[in-house]
Amino acid sequence: MTDNKQKTILSTRDVHLWYGKKEALHGIDLDFPEKGITALIGPSGSGKSTYLRAINRMHDLEDNVTVTGSFNFKGTDIYAPTTDTVDLRKRIGMVFQQPNPFPFSTYENVAFGLRLAGVKDKAVLDEAVEKALKQASVWDEVKDNLHKSALGLSGGQQQRVSVARVLATSPELLLLDEPTSALDPVSSHNIEETLLNLRDDYAMIIVTHSMSQASRISDRTAFFLSGDLVEVDDTKHIFLNPEKQETQDYVSGRFG
Numbered sequence: 001m002t003d004n005k006q007k008t009i010l011s012t013r014d015v016h017l018w019y020g021k022k023e024a025l026h027g028i029d030l031d032f033p034e035k036g037i038t039a040l041i042g043p044s045g046s047g048k049s050t051y052l053r054a055i056n057r058m059h060d061l062e063d064n065v066t067v068t069g070s071f072n073f074k075g076t077d078i079y080a081p082t083t084d085t086v087d088l089r090k091r092i093g094m095v096f097q098q099p100n101p102f103p104f105s106t107y108e109n110v111a112f113g114l115r116l117a118g119v120k121d122k123a124v125l126d127e128a129v130e131k132a133l134k135q136a137s138v139w140d141e142v143k144d145n146l147h148k149s150a151l152g153l154s155g156g157q158q159q160r161v162s163v164a165r166v167l168a169t170s171p172e173l174l175l176l177d178e179p180t181s182a183l184d185p186v187s188s189h190n191i192e193e194t195l196l197n198l199r200d201d202y203a204m205i206i207v208t209h210s211m212s213q214a215s216r217i218s219d220r221t222a223f224f225l226s227g228d229l230v231e232v233d234d235t236k237h238i239f240l241n242p243e244k245q246e247t248q249d250y251v252s253g254r255f256g
């Protein structure tokens with residue numbers, strides 16, 4: 001359980017993951033509250049992305065990956081054979097490091113998931129597209145060019161459109177893997193503001209190699225090292241007064 005009064009949206013227990021014979025996660029126990037931002041920090045290669053991708057079964061798409069342990073998402077057993085991954089990835093949306101718009105208009109990028117789900121009514125689509133772009137704080141910048149290619153937008157705008165695309169299908173949890181590391185400082189700041197605006201309404205898990213970003217935007221921080229979870233706590237606690245020496249060494253910049 002998390003130590004605040006929020007309900008838990010996702011509870012993971014004893015998560016192990018192997019790439020072939022190489023064990024990349026060594027038994028992770030981690031819970032996430034219903035709302036707010038949890039940052040996963042740790043040096044490169046510590047297993048942050050591996051763990052994040054396990055949450056919405058992205059490793060299903062790779063050969064030779066073995067995942068064990070339990071993933072309880074609001075009562076859904078994520079790895080149950082009966083769990084439909086298309087539906088799962090609608091409930092648990094993902095934003096990647098590189099903005100990855102499809103080569104069509106901004107409007108169609110955001111409407112994509114809804115069209116897949118069979119929504120055809122233009123008024124419904126228009127409203128959903130506008131709402132998602134507003135939530136992603138990019139509406140004002142794209143509203144006059146909704147039907148132009150999203151590839152013509154700046155990287156930062158594309159990344160906010162990626163966030164809107166995920167939000168359009170009403171996810172319950174958002175996974176973000178270093179969403180600002182390919183962006184310039186101003187665009188990174190815009191994404192951070194967007195995430196801060198969403199944190200009262202969504203549960204988000206963000207992998208970041210930037211400790212300053214984690215301390216600026218996250219409510220909780222989990223520190224990974226060599227495939228283990230060293231420590232998880234309120235972000236302030238992790239940065240100011242961590243329990244473990246390894247955490248102290250990492251957050252004070254002694255390695256990583």
Ligand SMILES: Nc1ncnc2c1ncn2[C@@H]1O[C@H](COP(=O)(O)OP(=O)(O)O)[C@@H](O)[C@H]1O
Pocket residue numbers: 019024042043044045046047048049050051062
């Ligand atoms: N597709 C893969 N095949 C084999 N090993 C991998 C693969 N992806 C990641 N790894 C290894 O798993 C470990 C954790 O990597 P990763 O989760 O990407 O770390 P992080 O996101 O913290 O930088 C590293 O040792 C990495 O080399």
Ligand SMILES: [Mg+2]
Pocket residue numbers: 048049050207
């Ligand atoms: Mg990574």
